[in-house]
Amino acid sequence: MSVGLDGSAGTESGAGHGAGSEVRMARPEQGEQIELTIDSLAHGGEGVARYGDGGYVVFVSGAIPGDRVCAVVVKRKRSYAHARAVEIIEPSPERIEPVAHHPGVAWQVLPYERQLQIKAEQVDDALRRIGRLDGFVLEEIVPAVAQWRYRNKLEYSFGEGDDGALVCGFHAPGGCKHVVPIEDCLLASEIGNRAREVALRWARERGLRAWDRRRESVASGVALLRNLVIREGRRTGKLQVRLVTTPGEVDADLLAAALVAELGTDVLSGVLWTCSSALAETTLGGETELVWGEAELPERLRVGAKDGAGWCADGDDEDGLDLRISSEAFFQTNTEMAELLYGVALEYASLEGWERVYDLYCGTGTIALTLARRAGEVWGVELVEQAVADAIAAARRNDITNARFFAGDARLALPELIERAGRPDVVVVDPPRAGLSQKVVRRIIDASPKRVVYVSCNPTTLAPNAAQLVEAGWRLIKVRPVDMFPQTPHIEIVALLERV
Numbered sequence: 001m002s003v004g005l006d007g008s009a010g011t012e013s014g015a016g017h018g019a020g021s022e023v024r025m026a027r028p029e030q031g032e033q034i035e036l037t038i039d040s041l042a043h044g045g046e047g048v049a050r051y052g053d054g055g056y057v058v059f060v061s062g063a064i065p066g067d068r069v070c071a072v073v074v075k076r077k078r079s080y081a082h083a084r085a086v087e088i089i090e091p092s093p094e095r096i097e098p099v100a101h102h103p104g105v106a107w108q109v110l111p112y113e114r115q116l117q118i119k120a121e122q123v124d125d126a127l128r129r130i131g132r133l134d135g136f137v138l139e140e141i142v143p144a145v146a147q148w149r150y151r152n153k154l155e156y157s158f159g160e161g162d163d164g165a166l167v168c169g170f171h172a173p174g175g176c177k178h179v180v181p182i183e184d185c186l187l188a189s190e191i192g193n194r195a196r197e198v199a200l201r202w203a204r205e206r207g208l209r210a211w212d213r214r215r216e217s218v219a220s221g222v223a224l225l226r227n228l229v230i231r232e233g234r235r236t237g238k239l240q241v242r243l244v245t246t247p248g249e250v251d252a253d254l255l256a257a258a259l260v261a262e263l264g265t266d267v268l269s270g271v272l273w274t275c276s277s278a279l280a281e282t283t284l285g286g287e288t289e290l291v292w293g294e295a296e297l298p299e300r301l302r303v304g305a306k307d308g309a310g311w312c313a314d315g316d317d318e319d320g321l322d323l324r325i326s327s328e329a330f331f332q333t334n335t336e337m338a339e340l341l342y343g344v345a346l347e348y349a350s351l352e353g354w355e356r357v358y359d360l361y362c363g364t365g366t367i368a369l370t371l372a373r374r375a376g377e378v379w380g381v382e383l384v385e386q387a388v389a390d391a392i393a394a395a396r397r398n399d400i401t402n403a404r405f406f407a408g409d410a411r412l413a414l415p416e417l418i419e420r421a422g423r424p425d426v427v428v429v430d431p432p433r434a435g436l437s438q439k440v441v442r443r444i445i446d447a448s449p450k451r452v453v454y455v456s457c458n459p460t461t462l463a464p465n466a467a468q469l470v471e472a473g474w475r476l477i478k479v480r481p482v483d484m485f486p487q488t489p490h491i492e493i494v495a496l497l498e499r500v
């Protein structure tokens, strides 16, 4: 039986056995603890191991290749199971000491060079095996500028500690409702950590409680704490703090006063309060009120460049963009690496100055605005209206007059856009993890651009989308992974397809 890095496992019967001999593979029970040796890492980051003589595949979280682990089976399917490592019986020779004692950094036990190597291999594997593509150049992965403290946005949850005290941190892995308190989040900057400490101190002093969705409804006179969202303008040094609660009363002015006193008005750009009655664990939606300062976070982007010595973050600042990011708009969570990612997209677009470019799934228009200075005209499409408003405002602020943005569903908007703007020469897409539906790819094919620059956060969805374009007459020319998220299995990729 073969197993793909995406978890595609062969069938259970007959693998490696004579025709007609139905062999039942040994399978562990749900909840059972089993010993396994990890062979490889799957897309998404779980370890891959085989159980019993039949080679039943088990995906194991919390383990790396070479580990011998004791794991508990959390989900069992016909041809594979998911398990969680509960004990490392014999560590892999590759293992290194973890430095962050919090969730979200599962790959910190691998040396950084090895993380880069695995990410590049996974991109190659997805394109060749899932997409059945070849003949492309896999360019060297762009390593991260900073291996720690690189995130410009952290979403913390409030919860109750073992002693009943209010805590602020992250949910434990494995869909657990328990919140692991955090003292120093090594993905956040030091100033971002201080902002969280101030908010937690304020909440404890006011005697506020966390909302427990298992026990309480959202209708309450006193607001219960849900999340704390801290965003940072890495190039401006500004911080935005947003408290998310259930509906009710809370003295958010006092939180703002505490943050101003601790961080100062040079650092703090705004304090916001969102009341949300959503039942799901989300910081989107609800009613947001500006408590102090500005509603939008100021940030500046300098597009990255490749110099003779390799990749550097200090792109030409004349090409920089002044941005104001709304609290709910998508913005790449690693500013320094977004600059390099956009640098690759710019290079792949090979613009000469006359082209019509579409930027589909454009968010706050950062890629579109980066390309606009080198293109004839740029048209951006994005679902979230507030992000589109941010993009339009950013175009104005940066004196970019050849970029237009529309709120709409990229799945439906293409025919109308073509009618209005004319056919594109270059199409840039940067969809969410699920990638593009076959229908959207067909619409791009109908639009017939010379070049498609595909920015992807998921090689397993990039691969079939690229394969569909190749089938229709485009060639996958080159692909460059960019490491936006060190210590995690997440991969960002830029791919260039050209019409033959």
Ligand SMILES: C[S@@+](CC[C@H](N)C(=O)[O-])C[C@H]1O[C@@H](n2cnc3c(N)ncnc32)[C@H](O)[C@@H]1O
Pocket (backbone or CB within 6 Å): 330, 331, 332, 360, 361, 362, 363, 364, 365, 366, 367, 381, 382, 383, 384, 387, 408, 409, 410, 411, 430, 431, 432
């Ligand atoms: C990965 S983000 C990329 C944003 C932007 N290119 C950037 O670099 O910041 C994907 C974006 O697609 C938007 N989106 C999701 N589904 C969409 C759809 N059906 N039509 C248009 N935009 C969509 C999301 O709101 C989000 O802003």
